[in-house]
Amino acid sequence: MNNKVQSLYIHIPFCTHLCDYCDFPKLQYFRNFAEKYIESLIKEIESYKIKNLKTIYIGGGTPTALDDDLFEKLLLYLAKYIKTVKEYTIEANPESLTNSKLLIAKKYAVNRISIGVETTNNKILKTINRQHTFEDVKTAIINARNNGFDNLNVDLIIGLPHVNKAQFKEDLNNLVTLGIEHISCYSLTVHPNTVFGIKGIEEPTDSFARDLYDYAESFLKEKGFVHYEISNWAKSGRESLHNLTYWKDEQYYGVGLGAAGYINGIRYKNTRNLDKYLSGNYIDEKEIVDKKDDRTYFIMLNLRTIYGIDLAEFKEKFDENLLLTKHDEISALVKDKLLVHDRENDRIYPTYEGMMVLDQIIMQLIEE
Ligand code: SF4
Structure with missing residues (x-):
């Protein structure tokens, strides 16, 4: 096994609002919790004695929900790792990707931003409790460009209620017209403990999802994107290095509430309980990956991409x-x-x- 661990995932669980379909580990943003959280997070990262990182990915939740000073505190702490880092991503929601956040991100060498868009239809965004509009997406992308970011991803969800094929086509066209480098299209999963689950909203049928994937495949190919992973398309050279760590079955540190990691042959999951996390009890579950499991993971993950299995x-x-x-x-x-x-x-x-x-x-x- 390659014991080098060169990727770090950091989970920021706070959001300023909670979306109806979301099952990620997340909490309503309160500054006093966020302050304690950043302190605990830094202690957890310190505990790993990390060296020579290739990628950092700050996901959520909504990392840009943090107040500017807390956001900067985290990035300033991480500055000691960035010398060797090739790809440094933050996730953002359009409405909280402010100019001040972009300036801080640029100052600390973030070089990729992943923006949660989901659909570009304002009425549908409202019905699923998203806080942004398509105008916010356009503003966020223009501001990111003006601040020198040239590697942007947008996320879309396939199968949201009321997103029919015509709307999906419009979504793709709207986003590609904005000149993004990377696009992820994930099919909606309805989790029982979400508003969608409680309302009984159904997941898209296989044939509907397939029809939309087929459209994305031909449209994005025509626009010069490479379909390099089941749900991900990128302009050549803009494939996500961090996510490829997962798909190549390489090891990675995962820190923060509910984060998952894979180190020294052990896959682990952190607690989703904030009190436990703040008291320094980070890890909740561990799975020792034996040879048989390792083989399964290797096949399962590597076949997700067009690079496949290196025999x-x-x-x-x-x-x-x-x-x-x-x-x-x-x-x-x-x-x-x-x-x-x-x-x-x-x-x-x-x-x-x-x-x-x-x-x-x-x-x-x-x-x-
Ligand atoms: S989808 Fe994103 S912004 Fe919405 S609740 Fe989940 S983590 Fe927060």
């Missing part, structure tokens, strides 16, 4: 020639145009069709 790396890691042990399965999947065997680069990777039925492919390859 030499697989052989070295698991002492197994996958082309031999799964010869029949791989041959059939290649014949059905769900997988490609790239002999030159010694890889197998999914086609677009393969990505759409990835669970079936994974099931065939993980069975020993």
Whole structure:
């Protein structure tokens, strides 16, 4: 196992409002809690003796919900890690990505911003309890550009109530017209403990979600984006290095309320209980990843991207020639145009069709 841990995920759980569909670890923003939280977070990061990071990702919640001085306190603390960092992302909601936040982010070398847009229809945004409008998105993107940010992601949700195909087309077109470098489209999951769950809102059907993914695939390709992971498209060279850490099954530190991490062969989840977290009881669950689980994770995660499985790396890691042990399965999947065997680069990777039925492919390859 590659024991180098070069990525750090930091969770800021505060939001100024709570969206009806959201199941992330999050809390209403109160300054006194946020002050204590930042102190505890810094102690948790210190406990890992981190060195030589390649990526930092501050997600949430809403990192930009923090007051400017707390936001700066965190970024100032992190400044000691940034020398080796190639990609440094913050997540933001359009309405809280203010000019002062952008100035602070720039000052401390943040070089990527991920903006939660979800849809560009103002009426629908209101019905799901988002606080921003499409005009806020445009302003946030223009301000980010004016402050020198040239690597922007936007998130859309597939299957929100009232977002039909025509609206989805408009959403994609609106965002691409704004010149973003990266776009994530995740299909709506309804969790029972959310307002959506309580209201009985249904998830999109497979055929509707597929229709929208098909549209995104052709539209974004035509606009010069590479579909490099099931739900992610990027302009060439703007793929998310941090998220690729997860998809390549590499290890990462995860700090903050409810954050997950993977260090020294152990996958862990932090507590979602703020009192526990503030008292320094960070980790709630640990999973020791044995060889069999490691093999499963490796297959499952690497096949999410167009880079797929590096067969030499697989052989070295698991002492197994996958082309031999799964010869029949791989041959059939290649014949059905769900997988490609790239002999030159010694890889197998999914086609677009393969990505759409990835669970079936994974099931065939993980069975020993
Ligand atoms: S979707 Fe984002 S802004 Fe909305 S409640 Fe969840 S974490 Fe907060």
